[in-house]
Amino acid sequence: MSFRTVTVLGATGSIGVSTLDVIARHPQRYRVHALSAHSRMEQLAAQAAASQAAVVVVPDDAARARFAAAWQGRARLPEIRVGAQALADTAADSASDTVMAAIVGAAGLPSALAAAQAGKRVLLANKEALVVAGRLFMDAVRRSGAELLPIDSEHNAIFQCLPHAGRASAPAAPAPGVRRLLLTASGGPFRIRPLGELAGVTPEQACAHPNWSMGRKISVDSATMLNKGLEVIEAHWLFAMPAERIEVLIHPQSVVHSMVEYEDGSVLAQLGQPDMRTPIAYGLAFPERTPAGVSPLDLARHGRLDFETPDLARFPCLRLAFEALRAGQGACVALNAANEIAVEAFLRGAAPYTAIAAIIESVLAGDWPRAGDALGSLDGLLDLDAQARERARETLARLGVTGAR
Known part of the structure; x- marks a missing residue:
């Protein structure tokens, strides 16, 4: 039995909360080194106190002051680190050997990449790290000798159904004998809603997932199935699988989390409750x-x-995500960036639900690189991400949906 020291990036989100729950059940196996959060400083203080974290990372000085105020009355104050660079440095910190990368969106990419470059066991719950920087990220895993364990329930299920030699690596080719990967999807809250009603659905309706309790952004992504499209791109990189050998099936019960079809006709499936503590516990242990x-x-x-x-x-x-994967890494960057802008506009009441796909499609129509220097560095990828976000904002303006709905 190995003892692990864990850093949880995105500790106050649903994955972070579940991770700390699993860790607390096994004090003989795990110790928390560091926690990070973006806005919920009071919750972060409670988590740091309960887990006896040595370090917390917060975004700015205002958050530092809020954390310190929330800590009053407790014992030893943890070291408070501030800013994006501190987040990446903490992910690479030699004081921990395992990093849960659970920050939502492209904002989580630099710290997840830093953990991979430092040779950590990376528990990857931030799919954007691979959607935006798949080749860069996987190359970093191979060079450093990091372990990469997917935490998304679908990819964790596939991982469990593949053969392993006792270590999680970054494959350069599909596993021998595998014909297809079958990703399951719940279909979200609008699976059977009449198409004519979709333009009028509210953020509250889109966030009411029938099976999972998740944050607002990922809940909307589940409703549109853009989330499943991101998972297709993620599966391509995690398992070295071409797009034509990845399929999506709607499975409303969310019991079968995904399947692997082998060339002999066998189909292996991982089943379980819709509870993220299962893949988290598997990744940790x-x-x-x-x-x-x-x-x-x-x-x-x-x-x-x-x-x-x-x-x-x-x-x-979902169609747009497959198209982006076939179009190359630049288009995948654009897909993710445009979606983040479109979903944010929908959630604040500035765009209708059906505008999300329209905005993404408009941005993807641009000329995005398939190769070149822009895709070979984190700075280049983040610059492409910024360009795509600006195009998405311009599309919002052209559609006339930038005001309150």
Whole structure:
């Protein structure tokens, strides 16, 4: 049994909270070194106190003051580090060997990359790290000898269904004998809603996921199935699998988390409760398995498991993600950036739900590089990301949806 020292980036989000829950169940196996958060300083203070974290990372001096105020009355104040560079430095800090990369969006890329470059065990819950910088990130894993374990339930399921030699590496080719990867998707809250009603759905309706409790941005991505499209791109990099050998199936019960089809006709599936503590516990303890606090799966109670092919007229964002993957890394950067701008506009009431796909499609119509210097460095990729965000804002302005709805 190995002892691990863990840094949790994005500690106050749903993945961070679940990670700390799993860690607290195994004090003999894990110790928390550092936690980070962007805005919830009071919650971060409570987490740091409970886990006895030595370090916390916050975005600015105002957040530092809020954390210090929330800490009053407690014992030893942890070291407070401030800013984006401190976040990357903490991810690479030699005081921890395992990093949970759970910061949402492209903002989580630099710290996740820093952890990979430092040779950590990286528990990757930030899919944008691979969507925006797949080749750069995977090359960093190979060069440093880092371990890479996917935490998204779908990729974790695929990982569990593939053969392993006891260590999580970055493959350069598909696993021998594998024919297809089958990613499952719940279909979200609008799977059967009439298409004519989608333009009028509210952020609250889009965030009401039928099976999972998630943050607002990822909940909207699940509703549009853009999230599943990002997972297709992520699977391409994680498992060295070409786009034509990755498929998506809608599975409303969210019991089968994904499947691997082998050339002999066998299909291996990972099943479980829709509880992120399962993949988190597996990533922390790999190649061992430990209790995660998850209740047993009662298949008799579920009674039936349904599967269907996604309707791309209902879920145009999924189609756009496949198109971006085939178009190359630059288009994947643009896809992610445009989506973040479009979803933010929808959530603040400045754009209708159906504008999300329209904005992404407009941005993807631009000329995005397939190769070259811009894709070979973090600065180049972030510059492309900034360009795509500006084009998305310009598209919002042209559509006349920048005001309150």
